[in-house]
Amino acid sequence: MTSATSERSRWIRLLILTVVAIVVAHALDATAWRSARLLTVNDKDWGRLLRSMGYLPTWGVIALGFWLQQRDHPRRAAYAWALVLGPALGGGMAEVLKLSIRRLRPNPDVFEYLFRPFADGPLSNRGMGMPSSHVLVAFTGAAVLAHLFPRARWLWYTLATGCAVTRVLAMGHFLSDTVVAAILGIGVGGWVWDRANRALPQASIPST
Template structure:
């Protein structure tokens, strides 16, 4: 007999009901309150040269998720799943759009990276590099990309949800320890990436239908 592998609803914490949105907003504000303190005590000089940092940083690198998507496509194609590209497309598209959203928000937020003012907030004037996100830390592009990919994989395969979330959090934490971002840069980016993954999952997959929602294992 075929065995159904249940795919659960997206985590309630990340859904868009007003009370939960208010709660997530409060978390982001709280992160901002602690930005300076965390910046001063939570740095690891030379972290960017360490192998653990480079490994975690790649979780926020889009080609990593494209590679994962290709592997999933090959496996689904071999298994005869129709359409074979569906889950692979979600895995590649979610981090791509999350990273793109973060890149588009940077010129709007305009808050510089922590080293620009030794851990204090500094903002680039609107008339300077108006459309450029270079040197702007809010939100973290690597973290948004990491959560966009990791949360999507966790939605498609709930059994690996927590390990994937930890990998994405490790990417954001590594970027923060290296001094590239404030804590709130990472927190906001994690929310953006997660929201993107959940929105795509609901639109393109659904919690109980489609190639993953109706996933069956052959005997």
């Protein structure tokens, strides 16, 4: 099997897994809406911690910390920018998609998917939830960190998943809003990482 064929097969498998994950998430939306509720989650310390992973300034602090610490790193500036611009790009994508998809956030009293007509505030994403901005920001940042510190990738993705859980518990999003955002975030993070390494010869990339 040639490398091109292998790469094509890999992308086909990823596409299939993505579609399956989104379909399953929508199938479980009603169950999550009924059983996964903790409206006070954002009042709890652990809830605020996890949600902060989807707060863009958090990634600015993380990027600054990396830049201050890694003084001799050959890609110090590029990786620091990736840590903040990646989540910013993810957050911007979420807002654009909300305006395009226009699905409203969950109604705590009735399970239903509602969509706002384009004629009703075409440039306002007020009350829209697909995909979750917090989760897309969190997973984009986590994906960059997973490439940067691969031995701790489970930690970064656990924190990002925790952010998604808080959004569902708070009834801010359907489960599917967060799953779509997570998938997009991982993709955006990988793309940003590739751009950050584009100008660096492969042999110069430090192993972690």
